[in-house]
Amino acid sequence: MFGKSKKANSYQLVGRKVPYLFISPWIIGFLVFTLGPLAFSLVMSFFDWPITSDATFIGIDNYKKMFTNDPQFYKSLWITLKFAAIFVPLNLVIALILALLITQPVKGMKFFRTIFYMPAVVSGVAISIIWGWIFNSEYGILNYILSLIGIDGPRWLIDPKWAILTIVIASAWGVGTMMLIFYTDIKGIPAEIYEAAAIDGASPLRQFISITIPSITPTILFNVITSVIAALQQLTLVILLTGGGPLKSTYFYGLYVFNNAFKHHRLGYASANAWFMFIVILILTMIIFKSSSTWVFYENEVKKEGKKKK
């Protein structure tokens, strides 16, 4: 790995030290505040720890209980997966549509770009509170607007059938970041390709399907993975907007873990829950990555391979 001559070696060492020094605040932060607690929680997942008294080692009992003796575990897992299944595709489509819209050369586009991005800047807590007002079935503005066009709005936060959709809608509000990532990628596609396609008589839709989509597949991959992770970890909204209700229909896995830890004071059990979710996310991400070779197209990868062949 290191250079061949001694001189080059020492040069490389010096050259390597400086970057590590620069990132050392992050490395230290990572070790102390992420890796440390991570390892600690793994150890704790084998303990019974009621917080107010001492922890006792119980082996894999937490995991055993989770899989065999806790119906809420499966329920929460299922709700969360259901949420992710609705949320991820919907969010991707909305983000992509918005990104396409803000790449159009229209007057005042900067204004719209700001507007669309704005919700991503607002804190999740504020968003939850505002959506709570909007969705209130008696006095909420959403049902008021619906009533103007003759629709008797559902009881968003009370009816278990609607509650999960309510969370999806409120979550989709934070689509701005994803939109921005799509936007920069779409902007990076060379205009000549579109011009050539236009000359060949390709319609805008055809251009979108055959040029835009294939060019941004790496970004789609990135957005799919990050939004799957975000969906599986959703906590802020359910904690503030529904508290897991109505009738536990939005009792997401994140809330289940949080309540086990801080409401029921079962810290060891909650650690085991969290580690299970970690493994689920790990496996899902690996599957998505594996599948990506069939649909993600990297321009530079092809170039590199070409070079190697020479």
Place this chain on the structure above:
Amino acid sequence: MKLVKSILSVAIASGLLLAGCSSSSGNGGSDKTADGKVKIRFATWDVGDDVKLQQGLIDKFNETHKDINVVLEAYGSDYDTKITAGMGAKDAPDVMYMWNYPQYKDALEPLDSYIEKEGAEYKDNFYETLWNYNSVDEKVLGLPVGYTTHVVYYNKALFDQAGVEYPKAGWTWEDLQATAKKLTNKETKVTGFAFSGKPDPYDFEMYLWGNNAAYVDKNGKLKGNLDSKKSVDVFEMFQKMEKSGIAITSEGSGDTEMKSGKVAMFVYGAWGLTPLKEAGIDYGVVELPKFKDGKSVSILSSSGISVSKDSKHKKEAFEFIKFWTNEEANKARIAFELPVLKSVVKSEKLEQDELRSVFYSMLEKSDGYTPSSFIVDDWSEVSDNLNLVFEQIFNPSSLMDPKKALSSVVE
């Protein structure tokens, strides 16, 4: 690679060092301040102006106690999470506000011996009922700071419009329903009564008490208690009010609905006094209605102040919590907390106060009841189950039969 390794090991070492420091400073740091005073950390859940007021009181304490320095830590709305985390890290504050005693009992210092030293008169000046709510297993774990009982708030303007007389103490649930019916008006969208569609099980038990029932017996058994006829009757009564349209279920406690001026009555604690006034509602308060063969009983939502079992300066900590619950402090908090000392209630003439006196008469009627949360071992779990069942009973999209719903949870 070698370099990476060495950097990593340095980082890990420094990380461990940091961790070591923080845990030792957690215990050792609260030992003494720079000028040799004993440092007492005090955690409060209050926010905003209340914190300012508390800091003022603490400053006064620090001035008069040359050897103690109390530091206020305002944890805000995530209070329980932070207290829990602090206890888990063996870094709990020396003194903390407390309400959920059963859950934290193992981390709190029993105060009986300290209180005994103060003499019987000291203890007697607090309302008796309050000691019950600040003790677990006959051990006092906190000094009472504030409390509220629950009462019926009613909107005077809506009563006047409908030409209905204001309710009076001693009324029954039948009276409440008849009144609610008269006040409900489909055209003006006014509803007679509002209650929570997912009531907190802790709060809801007072209705069962009123009808001579409870969630559990002395041994903490749900079966035969929660699903007893008298208990089921209470749930059926509330569900009937909802079904007949004279009451609506609220997504919260009903205060939002009350503030909108579209609801004539709801049950709430003293928390409503100021906000409702600020919302411009002309309201009155009255004792909870009685059940036919029962009583008018309220649960107490009480707050106390406790000393951590791990504190190294329990004597000084008690000195401070004694100050925190004395007459002067009770008077200082009077704007947002009902005083807990009989002498203060007397000197401030609260028993003549049209609104606040109701909370005190409710308090006297509510002596001798112990909430199930103090009896059941795993209340947070039971409470979760009850919560779900109550929601099944009152949620308009399920409206489950109370008897069926309740018997499903006792098994």
